[in-house]
Amino acid sequence: MQQYWNRWENWMQQHAPRLLNILHPGVTPEAMEALEKLIGTAMPASFKAFYALHNGQQKARAGLVDADQLLSVEDITVQWHHWKDLLDAGTFTWHEEPILATPDTGIKNDWWNPLWIPFTGDGFGNHLCIDLDPAPEGRRGQVITLWHDDSHRAIVAGSFEEWLQDYISAVERGDYIFVKRWGIVHKDTFLNYND
Template sequence: MQQYWLRWENWMKQHAPRLLNILHPGVTFEAVESLEKLIGTAMPDSFKAFYAIHNGQQKARAGLVDADQLLSVEDIITQWHHWKDLLDAGTFNYHDEPVLSTPDTGIRHDWWNPLWIPFTSDGFGNHLCIDLDPAPEGKHGQIVTLWHDDSHRAIVAASFEEWLQDYLSALDKGEYIFVKKWGIVHKDTFLNYND
């Protein structure tokens, strides 16, 4: 995982050196253990190795993942509790029936599943999640989208490592730029109109 962080940090050095200052040091074993105890299963090895180098980013206006924050493990736990509280309160039920999502093949029809672990956040309830409870056609550890107000759930990558490879390759190809107000954003997004 070191090579992925080196690539990401090198991109930041060239395009947005100040972003290096918002990276947390590596996560503690105890923090990862707390997350795994909470969700009742192990996180993927690639996730743990990646977070051992940097535990996501500080809460900042600038996001590292297409304007979204790369959550620390502590923030992942906070977001997980937020979604679990909504689930336990019956928010995802209507007339005693579950509200279903419209997922890609390989994702369960839940609105939210306690084994969808959010690792990015746009601050408005939308995330990329590591799916540790895929549908039979899916793959354990696949990366899926989670929208608070949209039923579609999409598979973004087959694994955390594949997602990293794809995102860093897009950075290297110039598909993303730095915009002071938002952080790293896709060059074609509306967010880059106003720096």
């Protein structure tokens, strides 16, 4: 995982050196173990190795993942509890029937599943998640979208490492740029304007 951080930090150094200042140091083994105990299963080895080097980013206006925050393990825990509280309160049911999502093949049709672990966030309830409980056609550890007000759930990558490779390669290729107000954003997004 060191290679991915090296590549990402090298890009930041060239294009947005101030982003280097919002990276947390690596997560402690105790914090990672606490997350795994909370969710009741192990996180993927690639995720743990990546987070051992940098535990996501500080809460800042600038996001590292297409304007979204790369959540720390502590922030992942907060978001997980938020979604779990909504689930436990019956928010995802209507007349005692579950509200179903419309997922890609390979994702369960839950509105939210306790084994969908958010690792990015936009501050409005939208995330990329690691899916540790896929449908039979899916892969454990696949990366999926979770939008709080949209029923579609999409598979973004087959694994955390695959997502990471694709994203960092796209950043290096120039598909993403730095915009001071938002952080790293896709070059074609509406967020791409001079401020």
